[in-house]
Amino acid sequence: MHRVVITGMGIYSVIGKNLAEVKDSLYHGRSGIIFDQARKELGFRSGLTGMVERPVLKGVLDRRMRVGLPLQGEYAYISTLEALNQAGIDQAYLDAHETGILFGNDSSAVPVVESVDILRQKKDTMMIGSGHIFQSMNSTVSMNLSVIFRLRGINFTISGACASSSHAIGIGYLLIKQGLQEMIICGGAQEINPESTASFDALNAFSTRESEPAKASRPFDRDRDGLVPSGGAATVIIESYDSAMKRGATIFGEVIGYGFSSNGDHISMPNVDGPVRAMHKAIGDAGILPSEIDYINAHATSTQAGDSNEAKAISLVHGNSKPLVSSTKSMTGHEMWMGGASEIIYSTLMMNNNFVAPNINLENRDADSEKLNIAAKTTPHGIKTFLSNSFGFGGTNSSLIIRKII
Amino acid sequence: MLHDEIIRKINQLLIDEIEIDESQINPGADLKKDLGIDSLDFVDLFVIIENNFGFKMKAEDMAEVKSLDDFYQYIIKRVNQN
Numbered sequence: 127m128h129r130v131v132i133t134g135m136g137i138y139s140v141i142g143k144n145l146a147e148v149k150d151s152l153y154h155g156r157s158g159i160i161f162d163q164a165r166k167e168l169g170f171r172s173g174l175t176g177m178v179e180r181p182v183l184k185g186v187l188d189r190r191m192r193v194g195l196p197l198q199g200e201y202a203y204i205s206t207l208e209a210l211n212q213a214g215i216d217q218a219y220l221d222a223h224e225t226g227i228l229f230g231n232d233s234s235a236v237p238v239v240e241s242v243d244i245l246r247q248k249k250d251t252m253m254i255g256s257g258h259i260f261q262s263m264n265s266t267v268s269m270n271l272s273v274i275f276r277l278r279g280i281n282f283t284i285s286g287a288c289a290s291s292s293h294a295i296g297i298g299y300l301l302i303k304q305g306l307q308e309m310i311i312c313g314g315a316q317e318i319n320p321e322s323t324a325s326f327d328a329l330n331a332f333s334t335r336e337s338e339p340a341k342a343s344r345p346f347d348r349d350r351d352g353l354v355p356s357g358g359a360a361t362v363i364i365e366s367y368d369s370a371m372k373r374g375a376t377i378f379g380e381v382i383g384y385g386f387s388s389n390g391d392h393i394s395m396p397n398v399d400g401p402v403r404a405m406h407k408a409i410g411d412a413g414i415l416p417s418e419i420d421y422i423n424a425h426a427t428s429t430q431a432g433d434s435n436e437a438k439a440i441s442l443v444h445g446n447s448k449p450l451v452s453s454t455k456s457m458t459g460h461e462m463w464m465g466g467a468s469e470i471i472y473s474t475l476m477m478n479n480n481f482v483a484p485n486i487n488l489e490n491r492d493a494d495s496e497k498l499n500i501a502a503k504t505t506p507h508g509i510k511t512f513l514s515n516s517f518g519f520g521g522t523n524s525s526l527i528i529r530k531i532i
Numbered sequence: 533m534l535h536d537e538i539i540r541k542i543n544q545l546l547i548d549e550i551e552i553d554e555s556q557i558n559p560g561a562d563l564k565k566d567l568g569i570d571s572l573d574f575v576d577l578f579v580i581i582e583n584n585f586g587f588k589m590k591a592e593d594m595a596e597v598k599s600l601d602d603f604y605q606y607i608i609k610r611v612n613q614n
Binding site for chain 1: 550551570572573575576578579582588
């Protein structure tokens, strides 16, 4: 079995467009949530969203590479460039070494809407053009980036709702551990647009605290009233320890555990048992005790049921040791397909900079969150091992455990 | 539309929409080998031509269109037919 390490990270998010900006926002508890009037005009119940500007790639990528790349693919290109750069990987390395890509992505709404709009208006498929097909498939991110970076290893997308990119890292970790691949570009991407979130808004799941956008996402707080949709992209370069050593790469953390489960229950209502089993599996895979985990990046999205059930699950698994817990979604909103990967990056940044980012907007705890050791403020803390939870519709659960290399 | 005007318009569309370098534009250029226009770019050219000249190109007509000059002549012919 091979050890699996993180040697590069890249992030394009609503709290910063690179690692340095994101680390600063995490430390200062900065929110990336805004009110978008356009959503209200479209008929959204909530106009709240995370927001980051669209990258400008004209002059960076040639036309053929840009034409098939949707918004979340553009975010992912930028985050992947940063991750490769941090890992010290250039195109010559990728050309000479079989490298894979596994991304989490579970929608690409705008190109689907646009192509059907064109078809209905023009009554001619030829008027759709060449890009929409490559933009509209769920595998759009891995498909495009594998071509842009000329990757020759494993190449597919994992669609596991809001746990997509956590599973992508988990599956990548298993492949490297088994010796089937030396290096994989893992990550997650999430489009930010009304088209992709309208049907989610319809479920009454979004916060309507529109007068205070920065206070709307408040995981574990008694007065939380729903999640805030968000997005961007996050890329994590994982590789075998031997490969990293051979390259003389800086190691930012070691992936030591992956646990997964399915609730076998309701399509949208989370439960306690599924997350408990995922966390136990991850801890078992890591071969550690729950007490060795000194920080948990919770999935907690700021919904009543989800946060309560996760708090119960964490209490069941970690109740004796009470590690510090925070949900970075309090700042970022819910990054959905991207969230599993981004939260590995947020937590790894904390681990390497000796702090726990605050669970902002935690003003009043409820009966379940009271039992957790939640960091409501930025907390100086030496993290040696952290666990990151990601859960999604259909009851898919993923827990990853990362350890600092000493 | 005058022939020169059509040619100028095609050139500008190739530069702006397909991002062909202006220095590569010459009537003798082979669309595929010299200008790098591949099968996917042709799909986009169908859209560009209909939006700018108001007619639908036919895929079967493209079999005879090899050079940029062939393309000019094809567009000129179709514009004059309409």
